[in-house]
Amino acid sequence: MVPLLLDLQRATHVTLHHLTTVLADLRLSPSELNALANLAVFPDGAGTVSELGAAAGVRPTTLTGIVDRLEQRDLLTREPHARDRRTVVLRLTPAGTTAATRVLDAMTSLERRALSSLPSSAAADFAVVLQALSDGAA
Amino acid sequence: MVPLLLDLQRATHVTLHHLTTVLADLRLSPSELNALANLAVFPDGAGTVSELGAAAGVRPTTLTGIVDRLEQRDLLTREPHARDRRTVVLRLTPAGTTAATRVLDAMTSLERRALSSLPSSAAADFAVVLQALSDGAA
């Protein structure tokens, strides 16, 4: 019996490789794609480093380098937070929004293709199990 | 609407971090845990580099370093293949089998906990979607 977590890890590797191939012209690493896409689903395409870390499952120390590169390429900006000066707000630039939209489109395109032959409830059920696994590991 | 792939990536990060924490005394990286566990579910705890790469969703070039370390720590051996001398057979040692068993146990333990409040069909349905996503990305 193969643990689900091994299937989970394989699926993550394979789908990330697919995305970087499809979006090769963006010249973004898997983690950079992930950060852009996560930021894009935040209200106004903006959120704090902590929030992005929680969404991506990545520690702030890892995000610093990723954010550095995205900032250098003008895909996002670092802004001061209105009420807490310790906090950094990351915000997609127009160019970042354009890139992130392509990432999200590539993701949903792959998902639609994969789910096309499955019951319409599959996606929601799948998300529930993912959440349960994340919660169980917390 | 958040793409499933973002949830997938977060769940992978979070569960891998959980496993490395729970199994900290093994002193194994996430990819080493993954390789050991995948090898453990092969017949006789043995398979070729290509087979392990296919199971883990990792390229042979990446496996070389991982296998090097596991071999140095006597958790697996590299053997010649009986009929194809280009091929390398990886085989868990007794110590590797012991470690891999702990990895598999930690994985199934987390899965049971996560799935305990969900319908009994959830695990199988989940695996089907993971497979569909992997196939769709191939």
Added chain:
DNA sequence: TATTGTTATACTCTATAACTATA
């Protein structure tokens, strides 16, 4: 000619611990 696995190189990801600034 094609395939299996390794090597070389360069870059990215990650954990840990220490640090700054702010709360």
Added chain:
DNA sequence: TATAGTTATAGAGTATAACAATA
């Protein structure tokens, strides 16, 4: 004292291209 984020360091993961051995 605690928290948000960064820096420093060292090790691990990854892609690409080139390579040796074998098929």
